[in-house]
Amino acid sequence: MFAVTILGNNSALPTLDRHPTAQVITCNDQLMLVDCGEGTQLQMARYKVRRSRIQRIFISHLHGDHYFGLIGFINTISLLGRTEPLFLYGPPALQAILQIQMDVANTTLNFELHFTPLTPEGAGILFREKDLEVSYFPTDHRIPCYGFRFDFVKHKRRINAEQARLYEVPSAYYSKLSEGLDYTRKDGTVVQNDWVTTAPPKGKSYVFCADTRYNEELLLPHISGADLVYHEATYLHDMETRAWERYHSTAFQAATLAAHGKVGRLLLGHFSSKYAEVEVFLTESRPVFPQTDIAREGVTYLV
Amino acid sequence: MFAVTILGNNSALPTLDRHPTAQVITCNDQLMLVDCGEGTQLQMARYKVRRSRIQRIFISHLHGDHYFGLIGFINTISLLGRTEPLFLYGPPALQAILQIQMDVANTTLNFELHFTPLTPEGAGILFREKDLEVSYFPTDHRIPCYGFRFDFVKHKRRINAEQARLYEVPSAYYSKLSEGLDYTRKDGTVVQNDWVTTAPPKGKSYVFCADTRYNEELLLPHISGADLVYHEATYLHDMETRAWERYHSTAFQAATLAAHGKVGRLLLGHFSSKYAEVEVFLTESRPVFPQTDIAREGVTYLV
Numbered sequence: 001m002f003a004v005t006i007l008g009n010n011s012a013l014p015t016l017d018r019h020p021t022a023q024v025i026t027c028n029d030q031l032m033l034v035d036c037g038e039g040t041q042l043q044m045a046r047y048k049v050r051r052s053r054i055q056r057i058f059i060s061h062l063h064g065d066h067y068f069g070l071i072g073f074i075n076t077i078s079l080l081g082r083t084e085p086l087f088l089y090g091p092p093a094l095q096a097i098l099q100i101q102m103d104v105a106n107t108t109l110n111f112e113l114h115f116t117p118l119t120p121e122g123a124g125i126l127f128r129e130k131d132l133e134v135s136y137f138p139t140d141h142r143i144p145c146y147g148f149r150f151d152f153v154k155h156k157r158r159i160n161a162e163q164a165r166l167y168e169v170p171s172a173y174y175s176k177l178s179e180g181l182d183y184t185r186k187d188g189t190v191v192q193n194d195w196v197t198t199a200p201p202k203g204k205s206y207v208f209c210a211d212t213r214y215n216e217e218l219l220l221p222h223i224s225g226a227d228l229v230y231h232e233a234t235y236l237h238d239m240e241t242r243a244w245e246r247y248h249s250t251a252f253q254a255a256t257l258a259a260h261g262k263v264g265r266l267l268l269g270h271f272s273s274k275y276a277e278v279e280v281f282l283t284e285s286r287p288v289f290p291q292t293d294i295a296r297e298g299v300t301y302l303v
Numbered sequence: 304m305f306a307v308t309i310l311g312n313n314s315a316l317p318t319l320d321r322h323p324t325a326q327v328i329t330c331n332d333q334l335m336l337v338d339c340g341e342g343t344q345l346q347m348a349r350y351k352v353r354r355s356r357i358q359r360i361f362i363s364h365l366h367g368d369h370y371f372g373l374i375g376f377i378n379t380i381s382l383l384g385r386t387e388p389l390f391l392y393g394p395p396a397l398q399a400i401l402q403i404q405m406d407v408a409n410t411t412l413n414f415e416l417h418f419t420p421l422t423p424e425g426a427g428i429l430f431r432e433k434d435l436e437v438s439y440f441p442t443d444h445r446i447p448c449y450g451f452r453f454d455f456v457k458h459k460r461r462i463n464a465e466q467a468r469l470y471e472v473p474s475a476y477y478s479k480l481s482e483g484l485d486y487t488r489k490d491g492t493v494v495q496n497d498w499v500t501t502a503p504p505k506g507k508s509y510v511f512c513a514d515t516r517y518n519e520e521l522l523l524p525h526i527s528g529a530d531l532v533y534h535e536a537t538y539l540h541d542m543e544t545r546a547w548e549r550y551h552s553t554a555f556q557a558a559t560l561a562a563h564g565k566v567g568r569l570l571l572g573h574f575s576s577k578y579a580e581v582e583v584f585l586t587e588s589r590p591v592f593p594q595t596d597i598a599r600e601g602v603t604y605l606v
Contacts, residue, residue, distance in 0.1 A: 104365040
């Protein structure tokens with residue numbers, strides 16, 4: 001299971017049915033949160049996301065619609081008795097912002113909060129764990145802002161059982177074969193791994209492009225070939241100038257980037273509150289990139 | 304019009320139908336906000352409170368369920384184009400918490416934000432304006448916490464029209480009479496104000512007691528005789544010990560205080576999420592103080 005659940009698809013001004021940015025990434029048994037606008041903890045309750053299961057949180061940047069719900073979420077899971085550590089990734093100042101609010105409230109968390117600061121220089125791989133690799137990259141925004149790429153990689157090589165039998169590798173050794181090890185027979189001869197296995201199946205990738213201007217140079221290397229990409233579309237293209245001035249993108253631009261990046265599917269979000277209906281974003285995007293969907297709140301998209 | 308509209312009646316752990324503390328006080332044409340838990344701006348949208356009309360905000364203390372929605376609210380009204388100044392009252396650290404979040408986002412507000420720090424030494428009258436007087440007082444909580452008293456005072460004396468005619472005061476002078484001035488006739492004789500007027504009608508008072516332990520010494524002087532009092536009832540009385548340990552009150556205690564303070568009516572709120580239904584708080588409170596109501600979200604209570 002590799003999927004993304006949308007909790008908020010609106011830009012800074014929340015409306016009653018569209019909330020600020022927050023997404024839950026499910027990767028096998030791991031739940032991760034990307035951005036955490038105000039009210040995210042209630043959106044989790046509404047859509048039955050178990051708050052206690054979130055293990056990592058990624059904050060793209062420090063505009064409020066992307067993190068004002070974080071301190072409340074952290075307080076809540078502590079009150080609910082969490083003891084497992086929580087891993088948090090975000091711009092450096094985020095740590096001080098959380099700390100001052102915990103200090104004045106005389107709050108002691110019941111769990112360890114591990115904070116990793118994100119910086120332009122540090123961009124690249126954030127961590128690898130089992131089949132998951134997460135990396136980050138700067139986007140083109142008014143303040144430092146980062147996108148996140150989730151690569152769900154299959155590391156285990158596929159065993160060609162017929163060949164393995166032919167080379168007399170005992171089946172008890174198959175798990176080692178899948179890890180890429182050679183097999184040495186009792187007579188000392190070596191069965192090389194690639195005689196009896198093939199490369200792992202292709203992994204899957206999800207890329208969250210955060211808030212950004214249209215910028216192929218910056219973004220294309222990170223989205224290329226991804227199975228699913230979330231890209232903001234704050235405006236329609238008749239407001240291209242405003243989008244540029246405010247460091248945001250249009251639906252047309254998001255679609256263009258997705259087409260050039262040859263991605264599998266595109267999700268649009270971060271809509272300006274000026275648009276009462278969001279179908280218009282599809283109307284603009286699909287002629288350029290047909291595999292576009294609206295990032296709908298409460299909906300889970302398989303990667 | 305002097306009324307309080309409840310936006311949130313729950314304690315720290317929000318649920319889908321009970322939100323953290325926030326109340327709107329309407330005093331003639333002035334709207335004021337007391338506390339601002341996460342999601343308050345959406346509660347305002349839900350209950351048609353015009354965000355732009357809030358002129359003053361009072362924050363009782365710096366536990367998150369009383370102010371985590373403030374920074375989002377301030378951002379939103381700025382984005383909506385507010386230019387009128389906003390007056391904010393709260394514990395001193397609140398200013399730094401807001402400032403750091405505006406700094407990292409490179410936010411410039413479109414309006415002036417006037418901050419008044421609340422301190423135990425400074426307790427007393429916060430301001431007087433027209434018919435309204437607002438004061439604050441410390442409560443008994445784990446961190447510095449303040450209650451607020453709103454006195455809607457009628458300053459204008461009532462004119463005894465029959466007497467005024469008898470003393471030949473022209474009706475054009477009645478507005479001056481209502482302000483307490485004497486009238487000097489053309490022949491030089493003086494008509495003393497209290498010959499032709501009577502004292503203004505009694506004012507109305509609303510007291511918000513914030514989060515607190517049961518503490519008559521601290522609270523009774525401030526609630527005595529008030530028309531409407533909001534007092535927290537986080538627990539029922541079988542959890543009196545826990546209430547004490549956590550610096551909260553029970554419904555029985557709130558009712559006892561209201562009875563001893565001879566207040567007009569009592570509103571209970573700040574319910575622990577452990578109670579799925581809140582009617583039980585009335586069951587406990589009304590035998591001690593019959594004029595108890597639940598502070599229901601979305602409901603406006605006239606003072």
